[in-house]
Amino acid sequence: GAGVSQSPSNKVTEKGKDVELRCDPISGHTALYWYRQRLGQGLEFLIYFQGNSAPDKSGLPSDRFSAERTGESVSTLTIQRTQQEDSAVYLCASSLYLGQNYGYTFGSGTRLTVV
């Protein structure tokens, strides 16, 4: 597609439920990143995927968080047994290649509210 598409744009869930967030990157972009942004704060790295290489999961805050990506296409971020502190905007970005000289294109994010 022309841009990075994320769905849903908003999600309200009850504490303890599982949620699945989806990211559709720009076609041809090999690298895909997930970030979390709490209100009024900067971006917190969660995970990245590069082609068929093993993902870097070093930013995932707990084992309740997991993500998958099939090839160079859609990615899903799953949060199990959601907690109120998981409430944030989850941003997905893609770039042509992995590396410092390739700017990220971000989606509009999924605003997750855990009640």
Add this chain to the structure above:
Amino acid sequence: TQLLEQSPQFLSIQEGENLTVYCNSSSVFSSLQWYRQEPGEGPVLLVTVVTGGEVKKLKRLTFQFGDARKDSSLHITAAQPGDTGLYLCAGARSNYQLIWGAGTKLIIKP
């Protein structure tokens, strides 16, 4: 942990004024990117600076990378209401990872 500190955290000025936003670190970065984020949207890349001392201009915005590649500044001349947004800097380490500042929230009042 390598940190990027942005200052000021918040700035509200009148249309037509000039302003400078700073991004500082004690660590060296191989490159630095500036993004602008509007409410309800993801950040949008404005510029990437790579060389120490590099200056890039984007219309009324001037970006500078420090000689030691530890800091950067964004200067806006004659600010317009359309410049309103959250400005984020992100520094690249030698690998892929970007280290993000917390952002400067800029409001330009007409």
